[in-house]
Amino acid sequence: MGDRHSYTTGATRLNVYVQGQGFPILGLHGHPGSGRNLSVFTNHLSKRYQTFAPDLRGYGKSHFNGNFEMNDHLNDLEALLDRFQIEKCLVLGWSLGGILAMELALRLPQRVTGLILVATAARPRGNHPAITWQDNLYTGIAALLNWIKPSWQWNIETFGKRSLFRYLIQQHTPTAYRYIAQEAVSAYLQTSPAATRALSQALQAGYNRVADLRQIECPSLVLAAAQDRHITPDSSLETARNLKNCQWQCYPDTAHLFPWEIPQQVLNDIDRWLAEHPQISQSAQ
Template sequence: MSDRYSHTSVGAARLNVYVQGQGFPILALHGHPGSGRSLSVFTNHLSKHYQTIAPDLRGYGQSRVNGNFDMTDHLIDLEALLDRLQIEKCLLLGWSLGGILAMELALRLPQRVTGMILVATAARPYGNHPPVTWQDNLYTGVAALLNFINPSWQWNIETFGKRSLFRYLIQQHTPTAYSYIAQEAVPAYLQTSANASRALYTALRAGYDRLKDLEQIHCPSLVLAGVQDRHITVESSLETARYLKNSQWQCYPNTAHLFPWEIPQQVLNDIDRWLEDHPQVINS
């Protein structure tokens, strides 16, 4: 990422990290808002055969820092984490912001990245989210609170959930999706710092675009997207897949930005199949 953002942090932050399983390491990077725990849909499954490493990024979860920072600091932190855990090579899995950081790491540390699984992300991200009304915010607050108290309560889903901003994050209002929202999305949202939000939105307002640099990435990539994603559109994800030299594209109908929580088994099956077809990314 560009160095034009001002640095106010010095050195790497020691990230809180959740490590599961044994075997070839998979570094799993969450989105915004998010935390290492919000990737359990991936890590609980993949850790049966591999070692999953899911950090709380700087300013998220339990990785608390003081002062402003920029997006480049995340890369410094992640490189330091790999060094601390003595990981020479790893596969990257990134969701949304985590996918952007995965591509940045692959550009920064090509010799250490064996492959990428990119989820609901893009190297030139753009969205088509409608304007947010006060009713949207009201319904979202009520839906989130009731869902946190009583996860997957069907009355709440029908009465408030489908009228809330959740309707842009998911298309399939299933008990499974609402369970993930209650257990992982809400706590992650509450633990996301203002500095983390500022760092992300500063980069986006500056017109983040790494498409032309993707030709430098040679490792295999799996790019996954939801057709109705309003936060990072399916078109921008497809554009990224086309610029990557060695990528496989998978698009899921009737899903949105949180599609791994809508259709978890289908997504995990596709990831397993890709790993079987690309053994070099986990045997390097």
């Protein structure tokens, strides 16, 4: 997974996964999550770029005691760019990470050369059905068995398709379940209550940055899933329509974790977009 770095800024010690050489790409994970969740992107992109995938404050190995606000993530990320002397970078964000990516572009317009926004929105809306005790039971069993024996077809058929995984993925493939076993379970267990509170408070306050998106000048790529119940494709499309220089892609028969469902298709589309916008990675570092 490349090199692991830790650095200290204020009271926070962030864990960062660094891979490759070249123009910097900052990868930001979702909730619950960790920098490791971005391996589907960083293992590929680090062949041509240098990727930085931090565990955000209160996630993964970036332990933090006490409460904090969403804005603290931005302070941490700006300090990370300074620490690694990253003058300019492309930012890739998945879900919560995409919200932070847009915030960084608004905050540091001279340093963010492009945005790749995955399953995210500037005014996030969901349509997730109510969760039953049976959902939780089947999810726990499916996750445990999948962790012990990744991609076991009997588990997928018996518990996986009846669990809450059915709202996170549509294609119950061995590849998707392998990613869930390797990266999702540990990230879920390592996400702190303080991180959950910070996100909940922002959403309850009615987070909405749609009106500010016009300030973002850099090229952006917005990728969405047609069956996403956590952040609906309609809310992602609203974001795409309000970004000036934006390409939009919505994948059928996929959900919130679609990069784990159709990784090659997503990576091919990212490569194509990067090839169409060479200026993103030509800025002097």
